[in-house]
Amino acid sequence: MGTPVATASTEGRGIPAAPTRPSRWRRLIQGQELVVTLVGIALIIFFSVATSAFATGSNLSTVSGYIAPILILAVAEVPVLTLGEIDLSVGGVYVLSPFLVVYLNNAGIPPLLGIIITLVIGIVIGIINGLITVYLRVPSFITTLGTVFALEGIVLLSSNGIQVNPVGGDTLAQVLGAWQFSSILWALGIAVALHIVFRHTSFGLHITATGGNVTASAESGVKVGWVRVACFAICSLLGAFLGILDGYRIGSLNPGTDGLTLMFYGVAAAVVGGTALTGGKGTIIGAAIGAIVLGVLEDGFNIMGINAFAYQLVLGLAILGAMILNIQMDSLRAGRRGGGRARKKSARGADPGAGQSLPSVEDDSSPESASTH
Amino acid sequence: MADQTKNQGGSVLRIEEISKSFGPVSALEGVTLHLEPGEVLGLVGSNGAGKSTLVKIITGYYQPDGGRIWVDGEPVEFKSVDDARAHGIETVFQDLALVDELSVYHNLFLNRELTVGRGLRFLRNKRMKEEARRYLSDIQVSIPSVDTPVEKLSGGQRQAIAVARATRQPGMKILLLDEPLAAMGAREASLIIALVKNLAREHGVSMLVVDHNYTHIFELCDRINVIEQGRVTLDKRVEETSLGELTEFMLTSYKQQLQYG
Numbered sequence: 280m281g282t283p284v285a286t287a288s289t290e291g292r293g294i295p296a297a298p299t300r301p302s303r304w305r306r307l308i309q310g311q312e313l314v315v316t317l318v319g320i321a322l323i324i325f326f327s328v329a330t331s332a333f334a335t336g337s338n339l340s341t342v343s344g345y346i347a348p349i350l351i352l353a354v355a356e357v358p359v360l361t362l363g364e365i366d367l368s369v370g371g372v373y374v375l376s377p378f379l380v381v382y383l384n385n386a387g388i389p390p391l392l393g394i395i396i397t398l399v400i401g402i403v404i405g406i407i408n409g410l411i412t413v414y415l416r417v418p419s420f421i422t423t424l425g426t427v428f429a430l431e432g433i434v435l436l437s438s439n440g441i442q443v444n445p446v447g448g449d450t451l452a453q454v455l456g457a458w459q460f461s462s463i464l465w466a467l468g469i470a471v472a473l474h475i476v477f478r479h480t481s482f483g484l485h486i487t488a489t490g491g492n493v494t495a496s497a498e499s500g501v502k503v504g505w506v507r508v509a510c511f512a513i514c515s516l517l518g519a520f521l522g523i524l525d526g527y528r529i530g531s532l533n534p535g536t537d538g539l540t541l542m543f544y545g546v547a548a549a550v551v552g553g554t555a556l557t558g559g560k561g562t563i564i565g566a567a568i569g570a571i572v573l574g575v576l577e578d579g580f581n582i583m584g585i586n587a588f589a590y591q592l593v594l595g596l597a598i599l600g601a602m603i604l605n606i607q608m609d610s611l612r613a614g615r616r617g618g619g620r621a622r623k624k625s626a627r628g629a630d631p632g633a634g635q636s637l638p639s640v641e642d643d644s645s646p647e648s649a650s651t652h
Numbered sequence: 653m654a655d656q657t658k659n660q661g662g663s664v665l666r667i668e669e670i671s672k673s674f675g676p677v678s679a680l681e682g683v684t685l686h687l688e689p690g691e692v693l694g695l696v697g698s699n700g701a702g703k704s705t706l707v708k709i710i711t712g713y714y715q716p717d718g719g720r721i722w723v724d725g726e727p728v729e730f731k732s733v734d735d736a737r738a739h740g741i742e743t744v745f746q747d748l749a750l751v752d753e754l755s756v757y758h759n760l761f762l763n764r765e766l767t768v769g770r771g772l773r774f775l776r777n778k779r780m781k782e783e784a785r786r787y788l789s790d791i792q793v794s795i796p797s798v799d800t801p802v803e804k805l806s807g808g809q810r811q812a813i814a815v816a817r818a819t820r821q822p823g824m825k826i827l828l829l830d831e832p833l834a835a836m837g838a839r840e841a842s843l844i845i846a847l848v849k850n851l852a853r854e855h856g857v858s859m860l861v862v863d864h865n866y867t868h869i870f871e872l873c874d875r876i877n878v879i880e881q882g883r884v885t886l887d888k889r890v891e892e893t894s895l896g897e898l899t900e901f902m903l904t905s906y907k908q909q910l911q912y913g
Contacts, residue, residue, distance in 0.1 A: 476772065479775055480767075480772050481765045481773045484754070484762075485763070487754065488754055490753075491751040491754065492750070492751045492752065492753075494747065495747065495750055495751050496763075497713070498713055498743070498749035499733070500733035500734045501763045559752070559753040
């Protein structure tokens with residue numbers, strides 16, 4: 280690129296000043312996302328061959344119904360997980376939100392306005408989670424564990440444990456979940472929008488930066504408190520929206536719905552897709568693919584008549600496998616901070632380029648060891 | 653009022669009676685110092701003397717409990733890092749303030765990304781990459797590629813990126829360097845020293861350098877302030893003192909601290 284800099288990279292050794300540009304596809308899908316995509320394709324082929332009911336039109340709507348909720352919760356959690364936080368309360372918001380629309384309707388507020396108010400309440404719950412976590416320094420796991428129980432309690436108390444039907448006209452219901460493909464279209468739309476925000480805006484960059492190193496980001500002037508609160512707000516908003524979608528999709532509202540388990544499916548999909556719970560690394564595309572894999576798996580197992588408990592077992596093993604893969608792939612990348620010094624050294628030994636450009640640098644004098652107060 | 657007139661001399665930065673405590677721990681107990689245009693001021697002192705705290709106050713990261721700051725004779729109050737930057741104050745932090753997971757160019761532009769659009773500001777990655785590449789080659793910093801995550805760089809390369817990020821800002825008047833040469837080999841250190849000297853001489857940038865290495869301090873600075881237990885205890889021009897005298901002074905005050913501290 281016209282620079283006199285010694286451009287010796289690991290992949291382009293010996294080819295000076297020509298940094299290899301990864302193709303658009305390789306940049307879009309890489310590492311664990313690619314692995315999960317291949318697993319998903321393999322599963323689809325397997326179920327299509329093994330069963331006659333999988334690759335059918337009617338099953339497409341069934342599998343969409345499995346995928347959509349997991350997908351929305353998965354992509355909702357990605358920004359929060361990228362911060363190294365987690366939002367358990369989104370499961371409670373999910374149960375509460377359709378009831379709020381009904382209660383507001385009973386109070387004389389029309390459904391559409393009620394939905395908008397409910398979404399705003401979802402945002403407010405997220406902001407409260409964020410404020411408690413960021414400014415009162417309660418770990419988000421505990422903060423949102425508290426709010427999820429509180430919210431489910433509110434639903435049970437206010438409904439007396441009795442099921443109700445969602446309110447609103449037919450068009451509203453069809454658009455918001457009742458039509459068989461409405462949820463999945465919303466889910467895919469949300470995933471695309473969130474991916475663009477996450478990867479291509481300065482807000483998205485600040486999420487990754489804050490999750491990677493909160494002190495460094497703050498020193499650079501990133502408004503880390505605001506970024507963190509905003510991610511909780513987004514997560515909660517999407518949980519509220521999904522609650523409404525699922526209300527119309529299912530057609531009745533059960534106050535005993537297990538939102539917490541559904542939330543964990545979302546987290547599982549995000550983790551399977553390559554988002555690290557440790558923060559600093561997240562992918563919306565990976566989470567979406569992870570959700571599709573989990574949905575296909577659940578649907579395929581149902582069709583094959585495999586015990587529903589087996590799904591839980593496979594899900595558990597998939598999360599463990601994904602997490603191990605995630606961490607191992609991380610160690611393969613050279614020079615991670617903290618305990619990465621030994622690896623950094625060996626990586627540089629294998630890469631004459633780095634040494635060539637700056638021969639005098641000793642790793643022993645890295646900032647960690649050199650900082651004296 | 654009279655106080656204020658006194659401080660409207662030629663100093664580009666003047667701080668007076670700055671104090672800062674963290675809970676029961678008092679880090680700064682009334683620090684007063686000044687920085688002249690184009691001057692390089694060295695700040696030395698033992699560990700925990702409050703040097704980094706002072707740097708973080710001048711840069712807007714911490715807010716002081718008491719005291720006043722003037723930039724170009726104008727009283728200022730920094731509520732954030734952005735406030736200080738708006739007054740032309742740039743910083744190379746001791747921890748470098750780099751995010752390992754992000755690429756070199758995203759680190760260079762962090763919080764000052766080139767974007768299009770309002771509200772949702774979309775990143776202009778291509779332009780940022782080009783500018784990063786050009787600037788780094790201008791100041792002769794060699795890295796494999798601006799796409800490389802900084803976690804893959806060596807300690808010295810990381811340091812160079814941190815310095816480059818601060819010096820890239822066109823409106824910079826004051827540069828704060830908290831141990832800028834700590835992780836550097838001799839060749840890189842001389843590169844940064846040359847860069848710093850050039851900025852001071854050619855572009856009139858004033859600098860405040862914190863360093864434990866007195867040889868670097870004497871090489872870089874015009875004037876030296878010693879900070880001990882939250883106060884400035886020595887203020888001399890480099891030609892008025894020597895490496896021996898400074899070492900002796902530090903040793904004496906260290907012994908005193910052990911006796912009375």
